Amino acid sequence: MKFLATSACIGVVLSALSASAAEDIKGAFAEGTLKGEIRTFYYSRAFEEKTPDRADLALGTLMYYRTAPLFGLTAGLGTATASDIGSDDDKAVYGLLARDASGDHDSFARLQEYFLQGSWFNTTLKLGAQEIESPFLNGHDIRLLPKTYRGLTVENTSVENLTIKAYYLTDFMGWTDDDFVRISSVAKGADDEALLAGSVRYKVPLNTLLLDSELWDYRMEDVFNSTYLKATLSKKFETFSLSFTPSFLKQDSIGDDLGGQFDTLQYGFNTSLKIAGFDVTAFYAKTGDDDLFVPWGDGKVLIQQINASGRADENAYALRLGYDFGTIGATGLSAYVFHGLYDTPDSGTHAASDINETDLSAQYAFSGSLDGLSLRVRYALVDYDSDTADDFGDFRIYLKYTFSLGGKS
Secondary structure, rough: HHHHHHHHHHHHHHHHHHHOOOOOHHHHHHEEEEEEEEEEEEEEEEEEOOOOOOOEEEEEEEEEEEEEEEOOEEEEEEEEEEEEEEOOOOOOOOOOOOEEEOOEEEOOEEEEEEEEEEEEEEEEEEEEEEEEEEOOOOOOOOOOOOOOOEEEEEEEEEOOOEEEEEEEEEEEEEOOOOEEEEHHHHHOOOOOOEEEEEEEEEEEEEEOEEEEEEEEEEEOOOOEEEEEEEEEEEOOOOEEEEEEEEEEEEEOOOOOOOOOOOOOEEEEEEEEEEOOEEEEEEEEEEEEOOOOOOEEEOOOOOOOOOOOOOOOOOEEEEEEEEEHHHHHHHOOEEEEEEEEEOOOOOOOOOOOEEEEEEEEEEEOOOHHHHHOOOEEEEEEEEEOOOOOOEEEEEEEEEEEEEEEEEEOO
């Protein structure tokens, strides 16, 4: 009887593992998928006074291959390249490309991902180099290539509407690195400390409202601990929709304070109204006594093209007005204007310049035979309320083409 029960359990497990998967190793590779993105970016920053101007013109490629699942196992490999295609070496490197020994623009290539992933019983484990998305640990994809990380991640969705995640990370690559460095290298004197992170996310099943809440904790021994809470409450009406997203971050240095000594927080919200193609969003953020410690990407309340809320004792306010021209027949075209004010104390320990930033953005997603191609143009005007800071204009062009191939039909 015991043998029969054990055999039945093994049969159930094997059936679950082989469902909707490849039948053998050859099939796993043959039925795999290739996804890619080709990027051509131009970033330019022109200062009003003596600061050297910056400019990069670069071509980037991101290629990701995934095998089809075989007994719940998947392998992944990703490559990335960044190539100079005509940057002016008379201008400083902006940050799309690496710098060579003389400080000029330099091309590079790297392995973006390489991992083995297993998925069983609503639990996914991924070991190796991988891109990660979380509020304060992510690809931070604001340059040519996103950041990537190395370690172990676990995700469980056994309970309906509930997602639990855990990370153990030892290394990362920044925007222009061509090899991994210790993740603790962001803190002077830290050697082998790993970053531990975990989250609980729950979507409350309401009939008329959507409530999406998440709680995160990030910890590195002798460096810092951060606890982050965020919720989004939204509702769709017949002709418009509303949303309200408050968040709270508490951050402390711990142990030997290798990342600096800080005890700070940030709280705030954004709230939006969408109606007749318009999207109006208001932001407010308050930061505590010290600057935020956010070396791997961030989920700050307010993030613009250049500035983001996070300086000590800062109050930040912003208003963004967007419009989807698809409402009047120009499908794929959208634009926005975004103005922010970053207010800091005029005197005292944390005295700093107030900042005004105005962003303009327009983008177009092509369709038909050009499906996958998109173009975006952005411009930011940054003004400092200080005689010692140099105002500037920041201009960016993004041309992207995304594609995918393969997979079992």
